[in-house]
Amino acid sequence: xxxxxxxxxxxxxxxxxxxxxxxxxxxxxxxxxxxxxxxxxxxxxxxxxxxxxxxxxxxxxxxxxxxxxxxxxxxxxxxxxxxxxxxxxxxxxxxxxxxxxxxxxxxxxxxxxxxxxxxxxxxxxxxxxxxxxxxxxxxxxxxxxxxxxxxxxxxxxxxxxxxxxxxxxxxxxxxxxxxxxxxxxxxxxxxxxxxxxxxxxxxxxxxxxxxxxxxxxxxxxxxxxxxxxxxxxxxxxxxxxxxxxxxxxxxxxxxxxxxxxxxxxxxxxxxxxxxxxxxxxxxxxxxxxxxxxxxxxxxxxxxxxxxxxxxxxxxxxxxxxxxxxxxxxxxxxxxxxxxxxxxxxxxxxxxxxxxxxxxxxxxxxxxxxxxxxxxxxxxxxxxxxxxxxxxxxxxxxxxxxxxxxxxxxxxxxxxxxxxxxxxxxxxxxxxxxxxxxxxxxxxxxxxxxxxxxxxxxxxxxxxxxxxxxxxxxxxxxxxxxxxxxxxxxxxxxxxxxxxxxxxxxxxxxxxxxxxxxxx
Numbered sequence: 001x002x003x004x005x006x007x008x009x010x011x012x013x014x015x016x017x018x019x020x021x022x023x024x025x026x027x028x029x030x031x032x033x034x035x036x037x038x039x040x041x042x043x044x045x046x047x048x049x050x051x052x053x054x055x056x057x058x059x060x061x062x063x064x065x066x067x068x069x070x071x072x073x074x075x076x077x078x079x080x081x082x083x084x085x086x087x088x089x090x091x092x093x094x095x096x097x098x099x100x101x102x103x104x105x106x107x108x109x110x111x112x113x114x115x116x117x118x119x120x121x122x123x124x125x126x127x128x129x130x131x132x133x134x135x136x137x138x139x140x141x142x143x144x145x146x147x148x149x150x151x152x153x154x155x156x157x158x159x160x161x162x163x164x165x166x167x168x169x170x171x172x173x174x175x176x177x178x179x180x181x182x183x184x185x186x187x188x189x190x191x192x193x194x195x196x197x198x199x200x201x202x203x204x205x206x207x208x209x210x211x212x213x214x215x216x217x218x219x220x221x222x223x224x225x226x227x228x229x230x231x232x233x234x235x236x237x238x239x240x241x242x243x244x245x246x247x248x249x250x251x252x253x254x255x256x257x258x259x260x261x262x263x264x265x266x267x268x269x270x271x272x273x274x275x276x277x278x279x280x281x282x283x284x285x286x287x288x289x290x291x292x293x294x295x296x297x298x299x300x301x302x303x304x305x306x307x308x309x310x311x312x313x314x315x316x317x318x319x320x321x322x323x324x325x326x327x328x329x330x331x332x333x334x335x336x337x338x339x340x341x342x343x344x345x346x347x348x349x350x351x352x353x354x355x356x357x358x359x360x361x362x363x364x365x366x367x368x369x370x371x372x373x374x375x376x377x378x379x380x381x382x383x384x385x386x387x388x389x390x391x392x393x394x395x396x397x398x399x400x401x402x403x404x405x406x407x408x409x410x411x412x413x414x415x416x417x418x419x420x421x422x423x424x425x426x427x428x429x430x431x432x433x434x435x436x437x438x439x440x441x442x443x444x445x446x447x448x449x450x451x452x453x454x455x456x457x458x459x460x461x462x463x464x465x466x467x468x469x470x471x472x473x474x475x476x477x478x479x480x481x482x483x484x485x486x487x488x489x490x491x492x493x494x495x496x497x498x499x500x501x502x503x504x505x506x507x508x509x510x511x512x513x514x515x516x517x518x519x
Contacts, residue, residue, distance in 0.1 A: 014480065017069040021056050021497045030059035073480045075424040081446050081454050085229070085397040085439025086427040088257050088279035095356060096282060096349040105348045110340035114320050120344060121318035125310040127351045131275060131294055134362070135253075136266030139302035141295045141309065143342040147254050150274025150293030151185040151221075153306055153337050157272055157297060158219050158248045159189060160304040160334040167246065169218035175204045176433050177226035179252050191218060198433055202228035202388040202399075209238060213245040223252035224268075225259065227431040228388055229373065229397035229439070239269025248272070248300070256280045257443075258370055258396035261363030271298040281350035292346035303332040308341055368444035369396045372451060376440055379455045383462045387434050396443075402436025407468025411436040414465045416475040416483055421457035 009016030024030070042048070058066070075082070082089035100106065108120045128140040144150040155172070162169055172186035175196040183193040196212065199205045204222065220242050224232045232238070239249045251265050251273040257280040265273050277292040278285035285291060297305050307330060308322040320341065324331045357365065370393070377398035381389050385403035388394070402411045415425035415438075427439040440458075442451055464472055474483065 015069050015072070016480075017066065017073070019497070020058070020063075020066055021499075023062060023066060024056040024058045026052065026054050026056060026499070028057035030057050030062065080423060081442060081450050082424055083426040083440045083442060083454065084424070085399070085441040086227075086430055087285070088255075088276075088396070088441055088443055090257075090279075090282055090443040091445040092282055092284050092349075093353065093356070096352040099352040100345045100348040102348075105344065108344050114318070118318055121310050121320060123351055124341065124344075124347050125312055125318055127347050127354070128294070128310065130351070130354050131296055134260060134264070135256075135270075135273065135275070135296045136264030137270070137273070137296035138266075138299055139297040139305055141297070141305045141337070142347070143306060143308065143336075143338045143340075144274065144293040144295055145338060145343060146291035147252075147274055147276045147279075147293045148181045148185060149291070149337065150276075150295045151181055151250070151252065152189060153293075153295045154250050154272030154274060154297075154301075155185055155189045155191070155219070155221075156334050157295075157301045157304040157306070158250065159191075160332070161248065161301055162218055164304070164332065169216055169247070171216050172218055173209065173212060173220040175209070175220075175222055175226070177202060177204060177228055177230075177232075177431065178221055178223040179227060179254060180430075182221040182223065182250075182252055186219075186221060196220075198228070201391040202226070202230050202433070203232055203391075204234065204238060206234045206238060206241075210241050213241060213247065215246065217242070217245060217247045219248045219250050219271075221250040221252060223255065224265075225255045225395040227439070228433065229394040229399050229441075230388060230391060231259070231395055235268045243269065253296075254279055255396060258366055260366050261359060262366050266296075266298065270296075271301050272296070277346050277350045282353045283346040283349040292343040292350070294342075303330070304334055305330070306335060306337045307333050308336070310341075365444050366396075369442075370394075372442040372444060372446055373398050373440070375448075375451055376442055376455060380459060380462070383459055383466065384438070397439055397441035399431075399434060400438040400440070401434045402438070402465075405436075405465045405468075407470055409465045409468060409470075409472055411438055413472040413475065414438070414461050417461040417464065417472045418458060419476040420478050421461065423454060423457055 077089050077091060104119055105123070108117055114121060124142055128142055131140050132138065141153055144153045170192050172183075172191040172193055173196050174183045174186065174193055176198045186193050194212065196209045197205045203226065209220065220238065222232060222235065222238065224235055226232055242249050248271045249269055251268075251270040253265065253273040253275045256275050260280055272295055274293045274295045277283045277294070283292060295305070307324065308320050309330070311319050311321055313319055321329055323329070324333050354362065373394050373396050377386060377389060377394050380386070380398070380400065384400040386399065387401050388399060402414070405414070411428050415428055418425050427437075429437055430439060431437055442454070461472070471477075476483065
């Protein structure tokens with residue numbers, strides 16, 4: 001049973017923390033500075049501040065404590081299993097971080113003369129060679145800075161190839177089982193987008209796709225393994241049909257983590273595929289980046305790939321090709337994706353991960369990821385609807401639905417209850433082909449013990465949902481903040497602090513912020 005409220009709002013080591021503006025007013029400062037002489041000269045050249053800065057005046061200890069307390073309210077991969085199914089959240093090995101911080105990598109500048117950064121260019125080149133080898137593709141573009149950026153890179157190469165042969169195709173096909181960025185990318189590149197339905201097994205309906213192929217189809221964008229956590233068994237058949245119709249094949253490689261070392265997409269007929277380095281090769285992601293989404297290309301698209309790229313000369317040195325100066329220097333390129341050469345820190349981390357695993361280790365990465373996902377699927381399919389469990393083994397992620405929940409409870413309620421159990425919720429309501437979808441990806445870096453703990457927690461909350469336990473409607477109960485009105489928070493966010501109107505001192509007995517619903 002929950003104990004009585006505390007005077008401070010703190011609960012032992014779970015500390016109540018106000019907004020930083022509530023800790024100190026904007027008219028004070030945490031630093032003592034001598035008063036400047038009125039009318040004295042300065043070196044600001046007319047750029048003196050003319051209005052109050054409006055920042056809270058905290059001392060250094062107060063500021064450090066504030067952000068440290070806030071950090072304790074975050075969930076992180078270093079705290080526990082992070083079951084997001086829409087984005088792989090695996091452990092980031094500290095060895096990779098140490099290597100990325102070595103002098104020469106950490107302080108590498110994109111405008112440095114190439115003769116002074118041969119080591120860095122060598123890392124980019126070697127990582128690219130690994131990516132080509134693992135995918136069975138002859139060319140790679142390293143500069144795209146995220147998965148969606150890589151998608152755009154691939155689609156622009158496809159458009160350039162079609163334009164080069166005078167083929168004005170206008171439609172890109174995107175199956176229902178593809179990532180949502182796929183149709184967005186195609187539309188951004190100027191194409192019309194049409195859906196292809198999934199079959200009863202959660203995979204691309206080949207007959208529907210084949211029936212739609214024609215002279216107006218520029219490409220098909222297929223995620224493999226798809227968002228239902230399933231391998232597209234007909235991929236080679238699909239690619240052959242698209243090529244026979246004059247189109248090209250883009251594979252969303254965000255889920256390459258499930259097949260790395262086991263399947264080479266080039267053998268399946270792929271023309272372009274991006275690879276999220278954070279999802280497959282453990283580079284950090286979150287907080288907006290830095291991301292990295294290299295793209296591999298088939299022989300048909302290699303001449304149209306973007307600049308810049310690294311080439312190794314006969315003397316063993318590395319040269320950065322930045323201009324299409326001659327036919328042998330990529331005269332058919334569609335141009336640049338970025339100002340410089342990509343995310344050096346992510347390249348270094350990814351190569352460290354690859355070299356520390358080796359080819360056999362990367363193969364085991366995929367096998368363990370698939371094993372862990374199937375362990376979760378089979379451990380929970382008796383209490384959670386698993387719509388595609390009949391399709392055989394899943395790949396890297398297990399997909400569940402909300403069928404059978406009682407008392408009007410929803411997937412959102414289950415997710416909030418999972419927070420009380422100490423876990424970040426899984427991906428919710430995606431993919432759209434499953435009602436109340438819950439997509440769980442454990443990754444290969446989780447032990448059986450951690451999986452068992454998560455399964456126990458999710459099983460308990462699922463049983464409560466099926467029993468119609470109405471306490472889930474108000475969950476989470478133990479988090480630093482109680483359930484928010486997420487719709488209003490999204491539609492009417494309050495993004496700037498405003499000083500509240502001056503009021504008299506609150507009378508004794510006025511409830512604290514935590515008692516008013518902060519917790």
